[in-house]
Amino acid sequence: MDRRMVWVPALVILVIALAAAGCMTYPTSSQGSSGPSVPVTDVYTSDQKAVAPVSTAASAPNAGTAETGVxxxxxxxxxxxxxxxxxxxxTAVDALKTIATGREGYLASSSVTTQGETRTAKVVLRVPAAEFEEALAEVKGIGSVQSVATSGEDVTAEYVDLNAQKTSYQNQLTQYNELLKKSVKVEDIIAVQEQIDRVQTSLDRLEGRLRVLNSRIDLSTITVTLKEPAPIGGESGRSIVDTINAGIAGFFGMIELLIIAFLTLLPLIILGGAAYGIYRWRRSKKPEPVVAPAQELQEK
Incomplete structure (x- = not known):
């Protein structure tokens, strides 16, 4: 048998074994592909006159509960x-206020309007979400229900997102404060402080939105429109007092119109009186014609 036919397969097997051993012993990086890499925060030097925003990809929780585990x-x-x-x-407004306070809520607003002999009102109640159904049932019991509409808005996603943003801003503030402690140059201190002010302003606005959302979640809103039944036979006629008041108002209205008419025509009255006075004066200056006695006329 040819020796080359024996050594060639052995050499191939040896090369494959060495290659496999090299792959098994090759050192892996501390930031291997087995886990996500964390972005490195870049901070500009004082020569660049700015500080880059701090990355929060590794610290901020995701809005989805599946990834955060919360x-x-x-x-x-x-x-x-x-x-x-x-x-x-x-009376109904007072009853609604009693319902709200009895359910550990409060009367947010109320307004009463009078139209003729009927009154209407709009009342807004705020009650805890856990007392919403019971309070609504009590509200329906104080009168005859003409219409009712209820709704439940799911704001879970918005709530989770706002809290995630809040955590992100808080983490940024922590990192910027650490940078501020390590800064020595005035330029670095000013740049970092500007970023702190920016993030703090955004955080304050976000917390305000969260407070409003929490208030809407914790306290449900019940808006009630109240109205009294219309008088039997429709609108009632005028009372004697209304008639007298209308007559007095008409009298003074007529006096007002006469005064306006007089003052409007006064210039014409003055001019007419002056013209008539001149006419009378000129007529009085003319000589009267001489009339002969009756006897003289007969003799002639």
């Missing part, structure tokens, strides 16, 4: 609009 309760904003017919609007 379970957030569903956030619902409950609202209701009702129209009720009641016998007495002021």
């Amino acid at each position: 379970v957030v309760d569903q956030k619902i904003v409950y609202t209701a609009q009702l129209t009720l017919e009641v016998k007495d609007v002021p």
Whole structure:
């Protein structure tokens, strides 16, 4: 047998074994592909006169609960609009206030309008979300329900997103404050402080939005429109007092019109009187014709 036919397969096997051993012992990087790489925060030097925004990709939680592992309760904003017919609007407003305070809520606003002999009102109640259904049932009981509409708005995604942004801003502030402690040059201190002010302003606005959203979630809104029934036979006629008041108003209105007419025609009256006076004066200056006695006329 030829020796080359024996050594060639052995040499091939040896090369494959060495290659496999080299792959097994090759050192891996500390930031291998097994995990996500964390972006490195870039900070400009004082020569560049600026500080780059701090990256928060590794610290800010994701808005989705599946990636963050944080379970957030569903956030619902409950609202209701009702129209009720009641016998007495002021009494019904007091009853609504009692319902709200009895459910640990409050009367947010109320307005009463009078039209003829009927009154209407618009009342806004804020009650805890846990008391929404019970409070709504009590509100329906104070009068005859003409219309009702309820809604529940799911704001869970918005709530999670706002909290994630809040955490991101807080992390940025922490990192910028650490940079501020290490800064020595005046340019670096000013640049970092500008970034701190920017992030703090954004954080304050975000917290304001969160407060409003939490208020809508914690306290449900019930808007009630109250109205009294129309008088039997439609609108009632005028009372004697209304008639007298209308007559007095008409009298003074007529006096006002006469005064306006007199003052409007006064220049014409003055000119007419002056012309008539001149005419009378010129006529008085003319000599009167001489009339012969009756006897003389007969003799002639």
